[in-house]
Amino acid sequence: MLRINNMTTGYGMADVLHGFDMELNKGEIIAVVGANGAGKSTLMRAISGLLPLKSGSIKFNGKDISKVSAHTRVDQGLVQVPEGRQVFGPLSVVENLTLGFFSKRKQGKTQLQKRLEYAYHLFPKLAERKGQKAGSLSGGEQQMLVIARALMSDPSLLLLDEPSLGLSPLITEQIFEVLVELNKNGLSILLVEQNAFETLSISDRGYLIENGNMVLNGDSKQLLNNPKVTEVYLGNEAIS
Numbered sequence: 041m042l043r044i045n046n047m048t049t050g051y052g053m054a055d056v057l058h059g060f061d062m063e064l065n066k067g068e069i070i071a072v073v074g075a076n077g078a079g080k081s082t083l084m085r086a087i088s089g090l091l092p093l094k095s096g097s098i099k100f101n102g103k104d105i106s107k108v109s110a111h112t113r114v115d116q117g118l119v120q121v122p123e124g125r126q127v128f129g130p131l132s133v134v135e136n137l138t139l140g141f142f143s144k145r146k147q148g149k150t151q152l153q154k155r156l157e158y159a160y161h162l163f164p165k166l167a168e169r170k171g172q173k174a175g176s177l178s179g180g181e182q183q184m185l186v187i188a189r190a191l192m193s194d195p196s197l198l199l200l201d202e203p204s205l206g207l208s209p210l211i212t213e214q215i216f217e218v219l220v221e222l223n224k225n226g227l228s229i230l231l232v233e234q235n236a237f238e239t240l241s242i243s244d245r246g247y248l249i250e251n252g253n254m255v256l257n258g259d260s261k262q263l264l265n266n267p268k269v270t271e272v273y274l275g276n277e278a279i280s
């Protein structure tokens with residue numbers, strides 16, 4: 041479904057990812073783990089089209105999308121939940137969700153209602169708070185809202201950048217449970233996290249990035265027992 045081939049990208053003169061390869065098959069949850077500054081968010085920006093490639097290619101469903109605009113990628117079913125819970129604070133929960141529906145506007149109100157109901161089914165907290173201003177939600181509720189908003193356009197591949205950042209273990213678990221449910225319903229997921237153990241526990245395969253290079257990849261269960269992954273995890277623990 042997604043194939044990245046020999047991709048180099050970065051900012052200005054500085055390359056962050058060097059000759060990067062990865063693939064995601066339809067129906068998979070793929071974990072990308074690595075320490076601070078490893079290049080995880082850079083990878084996500086390149087896939088969603090926010091950062092141009094310097095070389096290499098990205099294919100989505102067999103088509104080269106390397107030069108396709110970010111909003112066209114959304115229309116094609118590739119949607120990113122960016123790091124940092126960017127809700128529209130003065131707008132209500134339901135207004136935030138409705139904005140996520142923009143690319144499917146032609147499908148009309150019935151479809152909008154269906155997508156809203158699905159969002160409220162996944163995150164009942166959002167149903168309770170649909171009229172509340174998004175800026176006044178808790179951190180966990182805001183994270184639920186940005187995920188639900190991304191789902192409004194009915195993506196086939198969801199890119200998530202550090203959804204657990206700053207959240208309690210309980211809320212993180214709830215969010216990861218929803219990701220597993222979404223995956224069972226057919227959604228493919230690329231999940232970028234520092235939280236290596238939890239992420240590898242719910243994913244099929246994983247990639248470990250260090251300084252912009254992919255240093256390990258394979259079955260998530262095997263990676264969980266790999267000393268290199270433990271090293272990254274303990275490194276993060278030590279600084280947090």
Ligand SMILES: Nc1ncnc2c1ncn2[C@@H]1O[C@H](COP(=O)(O)OP(=O)(O)OP(=O)(O)O)[C@@H](O)[C@H]1O
Pocket residue numbers: 051056074075076077078079080081082083234
């Ligand atoms: N807009 C930017 N301009 C210049 N350099 C950047 C920019 N964004 C990120 N970088 C640099 O690119 C490198 C990789 O950053 P990136 O945000 O991809 O790491 P990360 O793995 O997502 O880290 P974290 O977990 O801390 O978010 C870092 O050295 C960072 O300083």
